[in-house]
Amino acid sequence: xxxxxxxxxxxxxxxxxxxxxxxxxxxxxxxxxxxxxxxxxxxxxxxxxxxxxxxxxxxxxxxxxxxxxxxxxxxxxxxxxxxxxxxxxxxxxxxxxxxxxxxxxxxxxxxxxxxxxxxxxxxxxxxxxxxxxxxxxxxxxxxxxxxxxxxxxxxxxxxxxxxxxxxxxxxxxxxxxxxxxxxxxxxxxxxxxxxxxxxxxxxxxxxxxxxxxxxxxxxxxxxxxxxxxxxxxxxxxxxxxxxxxxxxxxxxxxxxxxxxxxxxxxxxxxxxxxxxxxxxxxxxxxxxxxxx
Amino acid sequence: xxxxxxxxxxxxxxxxxxxxxxxxxxxxxxxxxxxxxxxxxxxxxxxxxxxxxxxxxxxxxxxxxxxxxxxxxxxxxxxxxxxxxxxxxxxxxxxxxxxxxxxxxxxxxxxxxxxxxxxxxxxxxxxxxxxxxxxxxxxxxxxxxxxxxxxxxxxxxxxxxxxxxxxxxxxxxxxxxxxxxxxxxxxxxxxxxxxxxxxxxxxxxxxxxxxxxxxxxxxxxxxxxxxxxxxxxxxxxxxxxxxxxxxxxxxxxxxxxxxxxxxxxxxxxxxxxxxxxxxxxxxxxxxxxxxxxxxxxxxxxxxxxxxxxxxxxxxxxxxxxxxxxxxxx
Amino acid sequence: xxxxxxxxxxxxxxxxxxxxxxxxxxxxxxxxxxxxxxxxxxxxxxxxxxxxxxxxxxxxxxxxxxxxxxxxxxxxxxxxxxxxxxxxxxxxxxxxxxxxxxxxxxxxxxxxxxxxxxxxxxxxxxxxxxxxxxxxxxxxxxxxxxxxxxxxxxxxxxxxxxxxxxxxxxxxxxxxxxxxxxxxxxxxxxxxxxxxxxxxxxxxxxxxxxxxxxxxxxxxxxxxxxxxxxxxxxxxxx
Numbered sequence: 001x002x003x004x005x006x007x008x009x010x011x012x013x014x015x016x017x018x019x020x021x022x023x024x025x026x027x028x029x030x031x032x033x034x035x036x037x038x039x040x041x042x043x044x045x046x047x048x049x050x051x052x053x054x055x056x057x058x059x060x061x062x063x064x065x066x067x068x069x070x071x072x073x074x075x076x077x078x079x080x081x082x083x084x085x086x087x088x089x090x091x092x093x094x095x096x097x098x099x100x101x102x103x104x105x106x107x108x109x110x111x112x113x114x115x116x117x118x119x120x121x122x123x124x125x126x127x128x129x130x131x132x133x134x135x136x137x138x139x140x141x142x143x144x145x146x147x148x149x150x151x152x153x154x155x156x157x158x159x160x161x162x163x164x165x166x167x168x169x170x171x172x173x174x175x176x177x178x179x180x181x182x183x184x185x186x187x188x189x190x191x192x193x194x195x196x197x198x199x200x201x202x203x204x205x206x207x208x209x210x211x212x213x214x215x216x217x218x219x220x221x222x223x224x225x226x227x228x229x230x231x232x233x234x235x236x237x238x239x240x241x242x243x244x245x246x247x248x249x250x251x252x253x254x255x256x257x258x259x260x261x262x263x264x265x266x267x268x269x270x271x272x273x274x275x276x277x278x279x280x281x282x283x284x285x286x287x288x289x290x291x292x
Numbered sequence: 293x294x295x296x297x298x299x300x301x302x303x304x305x306x307x308x309x310x311x312x313x314x315x316x317x318x319x320x321x322x323x324x325x326x327x328x329x330x331x332x333x334x335x336x337x338x339x340x341x342x343x344x345x346x347x348x349x350x351x352x353x354x355x356x357x358x359x360x361x362x363x364x365x366x367x368x369x370x371x372x373x374x375x376x377x378x379x380x381x382x383x384x385x386x387x388x389x390x391x392x393x394x395x396x397x398x399x400x401x402x403x404x405x406x407x408x409x410x411x412x413x414x415x416x417x418x419x420x421x422x423x424x425x426x427x428x429x430x431x432x433x434x435x436x437x438x439x440x441x442x443x444x445x446x447x448x449x450x451x452x453x454x455x456x457x458x459x460x461x462x463x464x465x466x467x468x469x470x471x472x473x474x475x476x477x478x479x480x481x482x483x484x485x486x487x488x489x490x491x492x493x494x495x496x497x498x499x500x501x502x503x504x505x506x507x508x509x510x511x512x513x514x515x516x517x518x519x520x521x522x523x524x525x526x527x528x529x530x531x532x533x534x535x536x537x538x539x540x541x542x543x544x545x546x547x548x549x550x551x552x553x554x555x556x557x558x559x560x561x562x563x564x565x566x567x568x569x570x571x572x573x574x575x576x577x578x579x580x581x582x583x584x585x586x587x588x589x590x591x592x593x594x595x596x597x598x599x600x601x602x603x604x605x606x607x608x609x610x611x612x613x614x615x616x617x618x619x620x621x
Numbered sequence: 622x623x624x625x626x627x628x629x630x631x632x633x634x635x636x637x638x639x640x641x642x643x644x645x646x647x648x649x650x651x652x653x654x655x656x657x658x659x660x661x662x663x664x665x666x667x668x669x670x671x672x673x674x675x676x677x678x679x680x681x682x683x684x685x686x687x688x689x690x691x692x693x694x695x696x697x698x699x700x701x702x703x704x705x706x707x708x709x710x711x712x713x714x715x716x717x718x719x720x721x722x723x724x725x726x727x728x729x730x731x732x733x734x735x736x737x738x739x740x741x742x743x744x745x746x747x748x749x750x751x752x753x754x755x756x757x758x759x760x761x762x763x764x765x766x767x768x769x770x771x772x773x774x775x776x777x778x779x780x781x782x783x784x785x786x787x788x789x790x791x792x793x794x795x796x797x798x799x800x801x802x803x804x805x806x807x808x809x810x811x812x813x814x815x816x817x818x819x820x821x822x823x824x825x826x827x828x829x830x831x832x833x834x835x836x837x838x839x840x841x842x843x844x845x846x847x848x849x850x851x852x853x854x855x856x857x858x859x
Binding site: 227266 | 349396399400402403404406407408410411412414415418419422544545548551552555584585586587588589590591592593594595598599602
């Protein structure tokens with residue numbers, strides 16, 4: 001019984017973390033048809049931004065969170081302005097932006113390495129202590145991640161369904177030309193989506209580093225897992241990504257308990273391959289009719 | 293002169309130049325780096341075939357390279373095979389793995405293939421680097437089956453030391469050059485041959501090509517598996533030449549380097565891979581002073597090229613040449 | 622006669638390498654009901670796309686409400702009050718009927734005005750009120766067409782263009798669509814209708830333009846068209 005509670009707690013924590021990272025990726029893919037491989041680097045930057053603001057500038061915790069959000073949003077916006085805007089109308093956009101964001105992501109990692117050094121550092125925003133749940137001690141930081149994750153999911157859903165911007169984002173993702181006919185300035189929507197995605201990545205950077213410490217290369221693994229979550233859900237499906245994130249978090253926690261931590265990603269990989277064999281467009285994805 | 297004729301001339305000239313290098317610059321470092329260049333160039337020519345010609349958005353090339361490398365090392369280490377036998381065997385194992393990956397991924401859309409192959413490469417890396425169970429246990433050392441984080445060593449070499457003495461390194465150099473010539477010949481044959489035409493048809497007009505019976509899946513699988521052979525062979529030769537193999541070949545940094553080579557040279561062009569590999573390698577050498585910013589430089593180069601010169605140097609050059617010729621006549 | 626609300630002058634436009642519209646000119650006056658007819662593939666949809674900004678014109682000019690709008694993109698044209706209800710509906714498939722309609726009013730910030738327009742749309746198209754919360758992808762062909770028309774009306778545009786509203790529908794539904802068109806005409810709105818069924822269009826139209834091979838082959842009002850069987854025969858195959 002103890003073990004089950006621990007695995008579930010661990011799984012929900014992982015799931016919340018992946019959800020925050022995956023939702024940003026799903027939004028970007030849904031609206032722009034783009035895989036943002038710089039996402040991991042933005043995540044790392046966010047974690048370090050919080051670290052810098054709190055330890056070097058001595059500002060309170062809240063400022064750390066704000067710094068991560070701001071750093072992520074600005075990086076997302078910068079990616080739009082520098083890369084996406086110029087490449088949108090060129091051929092092979094999907095392939096090229098993948099490669100370009102991969103390059104930018106690696107470059108950003110190098111910058112973090114130069115600024116902060118290679119040695120792992122502790123994330124000051126990690127809360128200490130543990131709470132007893134069903135006779136099992138669960139770290140407060142895990143609960144904090146779970147709560148923060150849920151709040152962010154709710155906030156994202158609210159943004160998408162109850163605001164004009166959110167409606168415009170959904171409309172652009174579903175039919176770009178029709179959205180333009182309604183008066184939606186699609187390019188501006190793209191910039192906003194990348195900024196939002198970056199902000200979410202920044203927050204997930206705080207979450208990840210509160211569990212595993214800050215290091216310049218910390219972003220690659222969570223980003224890959226977030227992408228797997230998106231693929232399982234069906235690329236571009238935001239609510240599907242939330243559900244898939246929780247599910248995959250639980251699966252990974254279970255696999256890590258049964259097989260060891262090193263097989264976490266491998267299990268997810270096997271899962272995603274099986275899912276794609278069964279449903280080539282993801283669990284909640286829909287076949288696009290191929291009009292020739 | 294026909295296009296294949298021109299290719300042959302360029303190829304012969306390049307090989308002739310390359311053949312003189314070890315004698316003009318008999319410095320061990322130069323020869324070793326050139327051999328490494330050949331190895332990378334082989335991978336890049338094959339990857340160019342997969343990504344640029346066949347249109348398969350795969351990032352598993354390094355995983356296939358590693359297959360060949362690790363297979364060769366293990367055959368030499370655990371079964372005492374001569375590396376001359378282990379290398380082609382390693383290449384074949386890479387083909388089998390390539391087929392498996394292809395079967396799992398190729399029916400899917402572009403972005404899915406990219407993400408899945410990236411994940412596969414990363415999983416392979418993680419499984420190897422966290423391998424700590426001792427497979428060989430002696431009093432002095434504990435070595436995991438896959439070599440773990442420190443890699444595999446002492447599994448033999450190409451044996452050219454017996455024939456050539458101190459010049460074995462030049463012998464290896466020419467083996468590498470020979471493999472590159474073979475790999476290049478293969479990829480030119482595919483790109484200029486019927487398969488290449490079929491892929492262009494699929495890209496230009498999917499519906500029509502399908503209606504003529506061109507099966508994208510089958511052709512892609514064939515190219516993917518065949519290119520895995522040479523990629524695996526490059527990995528095998530890497531292991532044989534450097535006499536050690538470790539998980540660094542899975543690193544994102546190496547992926548970045550090779551991707552930069554393809555993009556700078558020109559994705560989908562015939563000579564792009566060679567041009568790109570040579571230029572990026574030389575630039576990398578020349579910028580050894582600013583090692584700390586190597587990744588930054590490569591990353592920015594990659595992004596800038598994709599943004600401003602998506603056809604790479606070779607592609608842009610041939611476009612400009614065509615326009616200049618067109619306006620002349 | 623006052624200046625036309627919309628004026629298309631000697632426009633050339635098309636897709637890569639191929640000009641679809643050739644030296645095309647037409648005028649639409651305020652309050653008029655204008656139909657554009659002609660054989661399929663001869664440029665009717667391309668014309669609407671050029672006007673609404675989805676497609677760039679090669680050469681020529683377009684004037685709307687006195688201003689030169691040549692080269693303006695779709696969102697800018699929408700902001701000027703030009704509404705395009707495209708062929709094939711282009712609904713937001715994963716949004717509800719209500720959400721689709723509200724997207725039509727995206728540029729309108731006055732909530733009272735939006736509420737009023739919604740009531741009007743529900744009055745003209747009562748089925749939409751019934752199916753408010755239904756996802757667009759689950760609707761039938763006729764219902765989707767209604768949503769597309771309703772969405773266009775929600776914009777409250779100064780000029781509204783409909784691209785083949787009767788395409789692919791059963792005759793019963795087509796009658797309903799044309800009832801809606803009649804009501805719109807009677808309300809005094811400025812309408813441009815692209816239609817394959819020339820006879821139907823003729824009965825409503827103040828002015829008709831016949832597009833053949835990308836240019837204007839004939840123009841006149843509805844009665845003139847109906848009185849000229851030879852036009853009908855030669856261009857539309859009887």
